[in-house]
Amino acid sequence: MNQTTVINKLNDLGYQGLKNAYLRQMEDTNYHQLSFEERIYGLLDAQDIFLQNKRIATNIKASKIKDKQAAIENIDYNSSRNIDRQAFQSLISMDFIRNHQNIIITGKTGTGKSFTAQALANRALLDGFKVYYVRVPTLLEEIKISRADGTYTNLLKRYSRFQLLILDDFGVSQISTDDVTNLFEIIEDRTEINSTIITSQLPVSQWYDYLNNDTVADAMLDRVVHSSHRVEIKGESMRKLKSKINPN
Template identity: 40%
Template sequence: MLMQQTLSQLRNLKLDGMARAFEEQAALTASTSLSFEDRFGMVVERELAWRDTRRLERLMKAARLKNPQACIEDIDVRQSRGLDQRVVATLASCDWIRNAQNIILSGPTGAGKTWIACAFAQQACRQGFSALYVRAARLFEELRIAHGDGSFTRRLAQLAKIDVLLLDDWGLQELDQGARNDLLEVIDDRVGSRSTIITSQLPLEHWHAWLQDPTLADAILDRLVHQAHRLPIKGDSMRKTNAKQSDSSPS
């Protein structure tokens, strides 16, 4: 009876990890040989691990990554891809987020930019940072609609709180004046406080022309590129490579 009451109290306190560990210890005769301090320490460790797992699940769900399975340990750093293993290892520490720096991934279609970007975002979630994946075109459309329904200011505030904003497929479509203004608002809110990851087929030297408005282009690129780690990716399309490997594998 006392055990059930304790379990109920632990769950009411939202200490689910401790509750599970307490149940497990009660069922294991081996745990009776441990001291109270050891058993209690194990229960506390289980609660911490439980909270870490739940926090990661929440962060990953909110991030809506296109490739949620991508992880930094699996990034292909072959020399032919142009990725520096030391740079990837440095970025894995997530100090770039703590220092409010950005990452710019550029390269041809299918080179794996989005997958690598998702791996960096996933690593951010694993270290307790919030992240959000969004295709650039969808973000501009979302903000256009927000102007119409009066939610623009609130949405800007939400985006400004996200530790890592991943903008995918940057530079694929032309921007109108409204979209350029909105982009400046989003980027300006993040300067010095939050980090942004951008993937683009468009080489960095063409971004100014893509933005079309010289004044806005200067303002956006100054805020975005100045504190950025640039990762140009080389090589053939990973989709084609994977398809060839699948075709050549035995059935």
């Protein structure tokens, strides 16, 4: 049996990672000094890494994250922004996802709420978690359409399967009684199963009045607010600061 036969079989099986490693072994004479078991393990490990990277690439594409360049390394910990570096480092470990916990990120317009949420989301994707990003107004409109065309149950199932859901821009527009109920059902379906990051211009202290539905507000705040990690970003708009640095 020659190398071509082996390569053709690997192509037939779709073992791209293993094939690439096999070709490297054929080209590098140092591999011949390894034992059979070591060479086999190297091939299998290469295939495993290939599949992991393929899953990550698929998850990144499906995540709908707008800022795929957002990175936790670029988080600004300037004291004026009120981000506790030590507390935030604990979030970077992604244990909050493993423990099915939530994060609430609040702050004024332009302070970097969405960037921070998406930076965490991008790290979660690289760590192999399934992530999805959606603005709350978009989600509420999607729910209305799904109720009208009879696909609401499928929509709930789809949102419940993401290990991390980013709900961006909570509180930017008026919300109806039906909207409050619909949003609660999304959150309720994920409680203690998966994690959610919510960003909002509204301070948490104003959420109860904003929801304007005592029963649902009590239930939602109990499931989200009281058991969440809180990041309250302060300071001037990052967009304004950048425009001052680069006026042109």
